[in-house]
Amino acid sequence: MNAQKHTVTALVEDKPGVLNRIASLFRRRGFNIESIVVGHSEVPDLSRLTLVMGGDEAAVEQVTKQLYKLIDVVKVSDITSDDMVARELALVKVRAPSSARGEIIQLADIFRANIVDVAPEALILEVTGDEEKIGALLELLRPFGIVEVMRSGRVALARA
């Protein structure tokens, strides 16, 4: 599955509208963007983004070229073929009456998820990992009743 996906990181100027310009560029061109994640970088006034897109090498080259044409973009790297660390953050609210709590906590332990909220009838788990790991945990939690899921999309860095 990952073979068809490309992970691109970019350093961009942290101005209002940058995300919008990037998103509309991709929309206009019909690129198949699966996720865009943007956050503060190590440099003041620059944000770093991780973009996951479908398509072949040529599509990624096009995207890279187009990104460089946006003056607000400082650097673009396709790190797909590099060895990379790719993670996603998920918050999962799951139905958990006291009778089910033990089993859910056990699953959380196995997946190294943190219990970040406990209520009489529900728990919120925080988990990080690749998409497959998060998908596997969600599958195991589904029978208990998943109330809400908030996921971040993929963030990635090339290994040193």
Add this chain to the structure above:
Amino acid sequence: MNAQKHTVTALVEDKPGVLNRIASLFRRRGFNIESIVVGHSEVPDLSRLTLVMGGDEAAVEQVTKQLYKLIDVVKVSDITSDDMVARELALVKVRAPSSARGEIIQLADIFRANIVDVAPEALILEVTGDEEKIGALLELLRPFGIVEVMRSGRVALARA
């Protein structure tokens, strides 16, 4: 600082262009959006997003109304005044020659960060927490030499 910020979550249809439409809405209206994070929700074909914005109650009401006008938006909630779980994911590549490695690993332990990559001259740490916690870790790592930071922006869920 958080008093001036609002955290809004929304359930939106998972179609190409939704993020773009939301981003351009905000740009056009001049709303002060600090971050938007979008990921798969618990419902197939729906994404859930977390949006952090500046401004007063009236601005948030305007945003909520505008979001509902986008047909692709299913539900919008301002969870600022609710008790909420808010987290951010950061990957941090830090210079770590063997002489510094021990001290960095110690800091990682204190912040419950995971070491996700080890190279001769660098480590990659994965950490989750609120913006302040991540900022504090970055400050402590700065003297070692931060090579790259990739952050997700805030993801949030209302507590049960």
